[in-house]
Amino acid sequence: MIKVLNARLTSPFTLEIDFSDHTHGVFDANAYxxxxxxxxxxxxxxxxxxxxxxxxxxxxxxxxTAKNVDCMRVAT
Structure with a gap:
């Protein structure tokens, strides 16, 4: 399974993400x-x-909230 190793905020709604298979991706939440x-x-x-x-x-x-955590999978 490919894992997220690191994520950096590069603009108010954009994340650069490093994956365990040595690939990198960008998640543009503005578009989403x-x-x-x-x-x-x-x-x-x-x-x-x-x-x-x-x-x-x-x-x-x-x-x-402390009781509710939402996670979103990020695709490259």
């Missing part, structure tokens, strides 16, 4: 969020909230 709607995505549109990302179980995660 522009093509989707719904109340679950509203917090992600806030730059201060988005930059709180972290790596959890080889995915990029965003902590909504």
């Amino acid at each position: 969020l522009a093509s989707r709607s719904g109340p679950l995505l509203d917090k992600l549109r806030e730059p201060a909230y988005f930059r709180r990302f972290f790596i959890l179980f080889s995915s990029v995660g965003l902590n909504q």
Whole structure:
């Protein structure tokens, strides 16, 4: 299984990601969020909230509450 090793915020809604198979990817959340709607995505549109990302179980995660952690798989 390919794992996320490192992720860096390069702009308010863009992550550069390093994977365990020595590849790199860019996740542009602007494009992702522009093509989707719904109340679950509203917090992600806030730059201060988005930059709180972290790596959890080889995915990029965003902590909504102490009891609820959402993870999104990132494709290259």
